[in-house]
Amino acid sequence: MKMPDYSFLPSKFAKLDPDLFKSKSTFAVEIKPKQGYQRKEEQRLQKCPYCLAQYYKLKKKVIDNRSSYCPFDLFSGDEKRMKGAIEGLLRSPQNNLKIFKNGTIVYDQEFSTNDLETVLNDCYQTVDICTKETTVNLFSNLICAVLLHSYPQDKHSESMQAMFERNRFYHISERDSKVIRDTNEKLISKTKKLFYLVQEECKCECNTLPKDCVLERILSMQRLPYVGTEYIYDIYDKYSTVINDEIIYSHLINSSSIYTKEEHEDSNGNHADNWSSTASEIRESIESIKNTSRWKENFSCYKEEYIDNIECDKTSSNINNKDLIALQNYLLFCTARDCSILITFRQLKPEALLYIPQEYVIKISEDLCFLTSVNVSDLDPKSMHSIERHRQRDINILDAVISVLKEELSLNDHR
Numbered sequence: 001m002k003m004p005d006y007s008f009l010p011s012k013f014a015k016l017d018p019d020l021f022k023s024k025s026t027f028a029v030e031i032k033p034k035q036g037y038q039r040k041e042e043q044r045l046q047k048c049p050y051c052l053a054q055y056y057k058l059k060k061k062v063i064d065n066r067s068s069y070c071p072f073d074l075f076s077g078d079e080k081r082m083k084g085a086i087e088g089l090l091r092s093p094q095n096n097l098k099i100f101k102n103g104t105i106v107y108d109q110e111f112s113t114n115d116l117e118t119v120l121n122d123c124y125q126t127v128d129i130c131t132k133e134t135t136v137n138l139f140s141n142l143i144c145a146v147l148l149h150s151y152p153q154d155k156h157s158e159s160m161q162a163m164f165e166r167n168r169f170y171h172i173s174e175r176d177s178k179v180i181r182d183t184n185e186k187l188i189s190k191t192k193k194l195f196y197l198v199q200e201e202c203k204c205e206c207n208t209l210p211k212d213c214v215l216e217r218i219l220s221m222q223r224l225p226y227v228g229t230e231y232i233y234d235i236y237d238k239y240s241t242v243i244n245d246e247i248i249y250s251h252l253i254n255s256s257s258i259y260t261k262e263e264h265e266d267s268n269g270n271h272a273d274n275w276s277s278t279a280s281e282i283r284e285s286i287e288s289i290k291n292t293s294r295w296k297e298n299f300s301c302y303k304e305e306y307i308d309n310i311e312c313d314k315t316s317s318n319i320n321n322k323d324l325i326a327l328q329n330y331l332l333f334c335t336a337r338d339c340s341i342l343i344t345f346r347q348l349k350p351e352a353l354l355y356i357p358q359e360y361v362i363k364i365s366e367d368l369c370f371l372t373s374v375n376v377s378d379l380d381p382k383s384m385h386s387i388e389r390h391r392q393r394d395i396n397i398l399d400a401v402i403s404v405l406k407e408e409l410s411l412n413d414h415r
Contacts, residue, residue, distance in 0.1 A: 006030075006342035006375045007100040013360075013371065020352035021371075022125050028100040028344045029143060031089065032378070035337045036075025036215070037222045038204070042229065044188050046201035048072050052397050057094075059400035067092040070202050074147075075219055077207030082147065083140040090116060090136060124347050124368055138364065145362045146343050146372050150212040152359050187398040194405040214341055214374045221336035224329040229391065232330045235323045236387040242318040245383050252328050331382045334390075340378040345370040 007028040034050045045052065054066040069088035073081040089097040091113060099107040099119055107119045120135035123142075130138070195201065209216035226232055345362070348369045353361060356371055363369040 006344060006373075006377060007103045009344050009346060009371065010373050013373075016356070016371075020348060020355060021346055022349045023123075023347040025102050025122070026344060026346045027123050028103075028342060030098040030100070031074075031143075031341045031343070032096045032338070033074050033215070033218065033341060034071045034096065035222065036071040036219055039225075039228070041227075043204060045192055046195040047401075048202040048204075051202055052401055055404045056393075056397045056400040059404055063092075063094060065092065067094060067096075069096065072202050072204060072206070075206060075209070075215055076203070077148070077209045077215075079144055079148075081203070082144045083137075086140040086143050087136060090139070123345075124370075126367060138368070141364050142345065142362060142368075142370065143343060145364065146345070146374060147215050147341070148210050148213050149362060149372070149374075150210050151214070151374055153212055184395060184398060187395065187402065191398055191401050191405075194402060194409070197409060198405060214376065218336050218339060218341075218376065222333055224333050224336075226326045226330040226333060229330075229394065232326060232387055233391050235319075235327055236384060239319045239323070240384070240388075243324075243384070245381075245385075248324065248327055248331065248384055249381060251324055327384060330387070331384065334382045334386065335379055338378060338382075339376050342375045342377055344373040344375075 008026055035048065038048060048070060050069075050071045051066075054063070057063045058066055067088055069085050069092065071085070073085035073088075076082060093107070093109045093111075095109060097108065098105055101119075101122065106122075107115060117132045117135055120139050121130055123135075123139060126138075209219060348356060348361070348371055350367060350369060353363075353369060360371055360373065361369055362372050
């Protein structure tokens with residue numbers, strides 16, 4: 001299976017002298033990191049959303065064992081926890097990890113873990129004799145370093161970041177936070193008690209991530225405020241018959257055009273009448289997360305006076321701007337939650353460092369240095385109708401957690 005584009009280094013490196021490289025092959029690692037942040041109002045269980053979903057997969061026999069990978073660890077900024085998360089992905093890739101060699105998959109969930117040592121040994125040329133433990137450690141060090149590395153931004157980055165800092169996230173009132181939670185209350189209570197009995201929990205604590213590293217950008221998008229999933233479902237349930245994806249994303253694009261009129265003068269008001277064209281436009285906007293902080297500008301609709309002044313003729317009589325922006329933020333959060341990180345690297349000779357832009361070099365040791373690149377993919381905009389599916393999925397997951405934990409506790413009692 002071939003994967004285009006991101007499994008190779010960017011074309012700007014194509015003219016580099018091949019003799020600068022120690023390896024003849026280019027490797028790429030695709031990671032689907034999933035949800036690395038959960039607002040306090042939604043931290044109602046001891047486990048994060050990804051780890052909870054593992055019970056559902058186990059119940060449905062999609063997997064044989066739960067993964068030890070936890071997104072909270074990967075996004076923690078703590079190198080020890082991050083490396084543990086990467087090692088968890090290597091042990092159980094599921095659909096969250098793939099390794100490519102020259103564009104071809106050489107390791108994922110379809111491969112045996114027995115193949116892993118050969119694949120990792122192939123990633124770097126070293127004179128030292130490497131055990132499986134050593135190769136895993138070297139790989140984890142490299143991936144962790146890349147994820148925390150601040151790659152160069154374009155010329156707009158600083159001004160866009162400053163603009164974002166001047167705008168506060170849209171206000172979440174105390175009234176908003178008190179949304180009725182009848183739906184899952186009993187299930188959550190049962191699940192919480194069972195986790196207390198098995199003494200399992202995810203660590204929510206995290207360090208501040210380096211500014212402009214790929215994890216920081218993704219996490220920033222996941223932090224977009226939308227009050228909570230129950231609040232979002234209430235909005236969806238109220239307005240699903242009078243608004244659609246086109247209205248939601250057209251409003252988002254219109255808002256971006258108004259807010260960035262000088263830079264996007266031609267796009268203001270020129271929007272397609274069909275969802276596919278609108279989705280294409282918003283996807284291009286969202287994709288700016290890969291290289292810059294521009295998405296923060298494009299979606300900085302949170303300042304109260306700005307929210308109150310947004311003109312949206314199609315929705316003015318149906319939904320207020322605050323609820324509309326909450327929907328937009330939730331859908332953008334879902335996009336960031338389901339994105340993929342593509343890390344591309346090729347080993348350099350130590351002497352090549354004199355000729356390579358240092359901002360793209362990751363140095364693990366005196367002998368191990370790599371030319372690297374990072375991109376983000378799978379940024380397709382989510383449909384508002386996914387909200388209902390997400391809600392049902394959450395209920396199914398809680399049912400599965402209760403079932404699996406009861407079974408595990410019952411087995412332990414009989415031992």
